[in-house]
Each structure stands twice: as structure tokens, then as C-alpha cells.
Amino acid sequence: MKIALGSDHAGFLYKEALKKMLLAQGHEIIDCGTDSLEVTNYPKYIIAAARKVASGECERAIVLGGSGNGEAIAANKVHGIRCALAWNEETARLSRAHNNANVLSLGERMISLETAQELVALWLKTPFEFGRHERRLEELASYEQEQKL
Numbered sequence: 001m002k003i004a005l006g007s008d009h010a011g012f013l014y015k016e017a018l019k020k021m022l023l024a025q026g027h028e029i030i031d032c033g034t035d036s037l038e039v040t041n042y043p044k045y046i047i048a049a050a051r052k053v054a055s056g057e058c059e060r061a062i063v064l065g066g067s068g069n070g071e072a073i074a075a076n077k078v079h080g081i082r083c084a085l086a087w088n089e090e091t092a093r094l095s096r097a098h099n100n101a102n103v104l105s106l107g108e109r110m111i112s113l114e115t116a117q118e119l120v121a122l123w124l125k126t127p128f129e130f131g132r133h134e135r136r137l138e139e140l141a142s143y144e145q146e147q148k149l
Contacts, residue, residue: 001027001028001059001060001124002027002028002029002030002057002058002059003022003027003028003029003030003058003059003060003061003062004029004030004031004032004048004049004050004052004053004057004058004060004061004062005018005019005029005030005031005032005049005061005062005063005064006031006032006033006042006045006046006047006048006049006050006061006062006063006064006071007033007034007042007045007046007063007064007065007071007108008034008040008041008042008045008046008064008065008066008071009034009036009037009038009039009040010064010065010066010108010109011042011063011064011065011066011068011071011106011107011108012034012035012036012037012064012108013037013108013113014064014106014108014113014116015031015062015064017113017116017117018062018064018116018117018120019031021117021120022120030049030052030057030058032045032046032048032049032052033045033048042065042070042071042074043074045063046063046065046070046071046074046075047074047075047077047078049061049062049063049075049103050063050074050075050076050077050078050081050083050103051078053078053080053081053102053103054078054079054080054081059102060102060103060104060124061075061083061102061103061104062103062104062105062106062120063075063083063103063104063105063106064105064106064107064108064116065105065107065108066107066108066109066110067107067109067110068085068086068087068105068106068107068110069085069105069107071083071085071105072084072085072103072105075103075105079144080102080144081102081103082099082100082101082102082103082137082140083101083102083103083104083105084099084101084103084104084105085105085106085107086104086105086106086119086123087106087107087110087111088115088119089118089119089122092104092119092120092122092123092126093122093123093126095123096123096126096127096128097126097127097128097129098129099137100128100137101123104119104120104123106119106120
């Protein structure tokens with residue numbers, strides 16, 4: 001799978017660890033930055049990763065920051081993105097099964113690296129359940145389309 005990664009300084013260490021994990025698993029990675037622990041603002045890195053998914057260049061993206069909240073908000077500004085913040089297995093699983101999330105947001109200051117790795121693995125393998133959830137996503141997409149007008 002082709003996966004975009006994006007983080008600010010507060011998510012940088014996990015981004016680098018997840019990149020190694022994903023590459024070892026055979027995924028193709030596009031790293032949208034940042035490239036150091038130097039303090040920076042997250043929107044440009046997160047928006048860049050989300051745009052890779054929205055354009056179809058990547059199938060999914062993982063974005064990281066201190067809490068993951070701002071990163072989820074930023075990613076969701078991109079048309080066609082469904083970014084979910086996850087902090088445990090249930091939130092990661094449901095983000096895919098019920099919401100068909102195409103971007104995952106994680107907070108480096110909120111969870112351990114081991115948990116982050118487990119959540120990413122679970123999120124990547126969880127399929128969308130369709131059914132009643134599909135109707136809800138169609139409704140959300142119609143609202144999103146209205147905003148473009």
C-alpha cells in the first residue's frame with residue numbers, strides 16, 4: 001500500500017519509527033515532513049499528506065502531532081478526506097469499519113510507540129463494513145459537496 005506520512009516536531013519521532021515499520025512490511029511511503037525535532041507548524045505537513053490521498057497518489061495517510069487533534073482537524077480540511085483520531089484499538093478499528101477513514105491521526109504525547117504501531121497495523125488491515133455506514137458517508141459527502149459551491 002502507498003501511504004503518506006506527515007507530522008510536526010511533536011510527532012516526528014513516531015513518524016520516523018512508523019516509517020521504518022511500514023517500509024519493513026513492504027509498504028511504499030511518501031514522507032511529507034517534517035524532517036527534524038525543530039519546532040514547526042503542522043498544517044503544511046498534514047495538508048500535504050492529506051492531499052496525497054485526496055489526489056489518489058496514496059491510498060492512505062498517517063498524520064502525527066503531540067495530541068493528534070490539530071492534525072485531524074487540518075487533514076479534514078481537504079476535500080474527500082475522512083481523518084480519524086485514534087487512541088486505542090476500538091477507535092482505530094471503528095474509524096475504518098464504520099467511517100472508512102482514509103487518514104489516521106495519532107498523538108505522540110498521548111500514547112506509547114508500541115500502541116501507535118499496534119493501532120497503525122490494525123487500522124491498515126480493517127476493512128470498511130459498508131451497509132448502513134455507506135449511507136452515512138454518502139450523506140457526509142453531500143454536505144462536503146455543498147461547501148464547495
